[in-house]
Amino acid sequence: MLANIHLPASAAEAAGLLEGGGWLLGGGTLVMPRVNTGAVPVDTLISLRAAGLDGVRVADGLAEVGAAVTLARLGEHEELAFLRPVVRSIASPPVRNLATVGGNLFATQPHGDLAVALLALGARVDVLSTGGARTIDVGEAVAHNEVVTTVHFGLPKVWRYRKAMRRKHNSASIVTVAAALVVTGGVVEQATIALGGVASTPVRANAAEQALIGRPLDLAAAEAAAAAAHEGTAPFDDAYASAWYRARVLPVHVRRALLGED
Amino acid sequence: MASKIVTLRVNDREEEFLARPGTTLLGALRDTLGLTAAKRGCAQGACGSCNVLVDGKPVPSCLVPVETVDGAAVATLEGVAPTGDLDEVQAAFLEDFATQCGFCTPGMIMTAEALLAENPDPTRAEVVEAISGNVCRCTGYEPIVNAILDAASRRRSA
Structure with missing residues (x-):
């Protein structure tokens, strides 16, 4: 049973309140379904809605996004248009009006497609506790007393994203592929590929990256990367797809993502 | 407490x-203010029957x-429709058979109102995306999509 809902006016105030226990609340799309069951083991929510974490800044090829920025606002940002397909692949427009960038980092697979994209972007995450601030890689563990405040990433040179779903909209991931590439003179110089839907957390496809680097971004290289993509994955069964199916279609979606195929 | x-x-x-503490906007609308159009369906944000507009969204x-x-x-x-005269969306839902049991209808209409306020001439695909978070177990959706497109054209020619 809830006894308190706090609306701190800053991240520091939120971190102070968090020392006393409770759950952080971004847009509520992950926390409130549990609260609404009436059986949560928590009596305090700390909402980040008024904590001043809603800024987006893009300058010199770098983006700085506040943890409480909604997915809807992220998807509307002109200079982050490359993320629009990612945003539009997540839930429905009304849910995206609530769901936040920071919250997506805590969505469990096969949800959390923005977290997959941020892993491919090599994003860094600022967290704050009463003990101080630190910056971690996206995907690294956040302690119970830490508040995610900002996510930073560089704008990709070449961006690829693909999410296989049961339906065109508002469905969890069967396989999600996000890739940030640097292609110089027709040759892949750098590749960061992240996968969703195929492990308990978003995972980097290191073997697929290695298969791609130093080669032209063509069918042969994409197929080599696709063939290597299963390394490090641990697909699971759920209501959306079986582990077998996920493993079976993973290379297909990696290839299609890399080549920008429909 | x-x-x-x-x-x-x-x-x-x-x-x-x-x-x-813990009262949802839905609970306040229904139980405190007596506004029972928004429905409690899944209580997880997955069905859209409780959709309302907050600051227009x-x-x-x-x-x-x-x-x-x-x-x-x-x-x-x-x-x-505070005076009782149906607006274009409501009239289109009624005349195009877009409502059957009616449980999803308040959420559908509010989601459609938000879409048309932002985009007065949506494509069919845009309508489908807009209501992708609204579950209807009666109509099969086609009459709802048709009604929203119809409402858009009624509003544009009004």
């Missing part, structure tokens, strides 16, 4: 009331602790 005073502008009327009101939107403007189905 500290209840708090919450102020909302609901359908252009100032409302002030006490909310216990459609949101599942079951996911919003009401204290966190203190001061916001909220629009519910009750505010769409």
